Amino acid sequence: MTTSASALFEVERLRDVLDGSIVLPEDADYDAARTIVSGAFDDRPAVVVRAASVDDVVRTVRLSRDTGLELAVRSGGHSNAGHGSVEGGVVLDLRLLKELRIDAAARTATAQAGLTAAEYTLATSEHSLATGFGDTGSVGLGGLVTGGGVGLLSRKHGLTIDSLLAAQVVTADGEVLEVDDTHHAALFWAIRGGGGNFGVVTRFTLRLHPVGEFVGGILVQPATPAAVSRFLEQAAAAPRELTTILNVMPCPPLPMVPADVHGRLVMLAFVAWAGPVEEGTRVIDGLRAIAPPLADLVRPGPYISMFPPEVEDYHPVAAARTLFLDHVDEPLAARILERLEASDASMRAVQLRVLGGAISDAPADATAYAHRAAPMMANVAAFVDRPEQRDAREAWVDELSAQLDQGVPGAYVNFLAREGADRVRAAYPDPTWERLRQVKAAYDPTNLFHVNQNVPAASA
Ligand SMILES: Cc1cc2nc3c(=O)[nH]c(=O)nc-3n(C[C@H](O)[C@H](O)[C@H](O)COP(=O)(O)OP(=O)(O)OC[C@H]3O[C@@H](n4cnc5c(N)ncnc54)[C@H](O)[C@@H]3O)c2cc1C
Known part of the structure; x- marks a missing residue:
């Protein structure tokens, strides 16, 4: 796929303002940068943006919106459906966003979305505390948490989302929102199981649980x-x-x-x-x-x-x-x-x-x-x-x-693998699906975030 001259111009302009960096098809590390975990996909994006700040995330979302280049959001790259990359589009790679703050006394952690389950757990284990993720350490927090998170502490402490207290979300408009049960509550509800449909989650605030005896x-x-x-x-x-x-x-x-x-x-x-x-x-x-x-x-x-x-x-x-x-x-x-x-x-x-x-x-x-x-x-x-x-x-x-x-x-x-819209629809009960569509209409009416198990916006 060829990228238009004006889109390439915008990509070059992004390079000048980013805290992180971009990788283009002619760069030596392009193949490494475009590779995801599943070997079933071989997409060649127009650009991979290695975001190093929340501002970079905002800039990349705006780049996609302004150029029309499709946007794939990648944290750990483990999507079985290949949603961590996109042919001819922009990959927003969050793997440099790995800030983690642990408040052992309050038993909470704030974690950027580019951390993996193992990186987070290694740090919290210093305090004999943990949040349950999945069964594989290299899975990224970004995709795992927004889908639910079913793992080895689930019967004891619930899904990962049951330990999610708050999040920071960059919306399709490029707004940075702090969301929880009382602020943008509908969005906070949707990112707990609705996947990456509603924005880019840049930070999670998670409850920590004691795991001293295990x-x-x-x-x-x-x-x-x-x-x-x-x-x-x-x-x-x-x-x-x-x-x-x-x-x-x-x-x-x-x-x-x-x-x-x-x-x-x-x-x-x-x-x-x-x-x-x-x-x-x-x-x-x-x-x-x-x-x-x-x-x-x-x-x-x-x-x-x-x-x-x-x-x-x-x-x-x-x-x-x-x-x-x-x-x-x-x-x-x-x-x-x-x-x-x-x-x-x-x-x-x-x-x-x-x-x-x-x-x-x-x-x-x-x-x-x-x-x-x-x-x-x-x-x-x-x-x-x-x-x-x-x-x-x-x-x-x-x-x-x-x-x-x-x-x-x-x-x-x-x-879910890449199994088609019917399977995504079947994944949710009717009331959940309708509510997700309403939230999508409120926060991403043009479906900027569609390289995912997609929930279409409710029509006006
Ligand atoms: C080997 C393996 C083992 C697994 N084990 C488990 C398990 O035990 N339990 C479990 O629950 N799941 C498990 N999974 C599934 C895993 O949770 C999902 O594939 C998850 O989406 C991967 O997240 P990621 O960030 O690594 O993937 P990515 O490919 O980077 O992203 C996956 C999806 O999430 C979206 N996304 C990523 N980051 C963000 C973000 N910051 N904000 C918004 N959307 C985002 C992407 O757009 C994409 O649609 C496993 C997967 C693999 C490959």
Whole structure:
């Protein structure tokens, strides 16, 4: 795509006033600057703006508005839908915005949107405090928080948005707003689950929770229908201190698992207990008793240990579907195992997150994430190693998710791939959707922020 001369002129003018910098296609670091986590997308933006201040964010929003160049807002770049970049447009990269202020006495933190979950948690762990994010340390706060945030402290402390006290938002007009329950309350409601539709969140004020006593790690066990359904049943019945993420999948070549287990179907669970160690050990022993562990790294330790170092420059391509479930009984677990056996994808998995606990404490209309009553979240995924595999992998995830579907409505917007407007619409209940559209009409009527799981503005 070519960029008009006048747009290029505006981009050059931006370079002169920015606190940060711009990267253009002719620059040596252009490929690095345009790369996002998902390997499925190869967009070539006209410019990547590395914002170093809130003023830079305002300038970039105005550049997009004035030139008509499409705007992609990027924090951690983890969008499975490739929304951290845009062909021929402007990428507003927030990764230099990493200011973090911790008030340990008040148990709050103010964090700029370019921080990752691991960076934030490493700093707060100095005070034995944490805010729950997701299961992966490199995910950016910007996308994770605005979508909801479902992670390893969720049953104990709720979604990330349940710990969100206030935010700073740059709107489509380039206005900088401080929002909370009493200031721009509708906007504050919308950015808690409505994604990046309403503005660029530059700063989050988050509640911190004590995590001094914590037990967690990875537990690997053989997968059988009885073991899978029992694990989920016990995890749901456990006190809310326990949050688990169960991956049913062929065992990856983990060094701590005997080589003859690699490739066999296992339950690979992230287990997190946020509470007294003695009680946690007793509850987790109940999970261990379901099937003899093949690897057991679950132990008392700091919560930050749940975010180990990650492989850098990893850009997998995956077909994936997400849905909510009511329960997984033995026949359904048998179906999952059968379908996993039947696939030849180099990685395929069904991830099952037991929800409930503090997630369900808030009413459905408290935030734009409305699925408070959903008991479980599933993600079905298969790697696409070569383009010619895509159709078969998509068909496999479609078929298995249809078999899992128990009619529990909705979907978690942060796990949607690029699946079309109908799936975005289906992610929200009607009242939530209508309210989001009203907020969109008030704050972004021209849909400047549309490189996302898009909510169209209500018509006047
Ligand atoms: C490996 C992996 C593991 C994951 N695990 C979890 C998990 O455990 N729990 C969970 O809840 N989610 C999880 N996710 C999903 C993740 O929360 C979403 O993909 C999220 O949108 C990523 O945020 P980001 O800032 O890294 O991504 P980006 O690609 O930078 O942005 C994603 C979207 O958010 C918007 N956005 C980004 N920053 C801002 C901002 N500052 N203001 C407004 N809008 C913004 C973007 O426009 C884009 O639409 C996971 C994703 C991956 C790839």
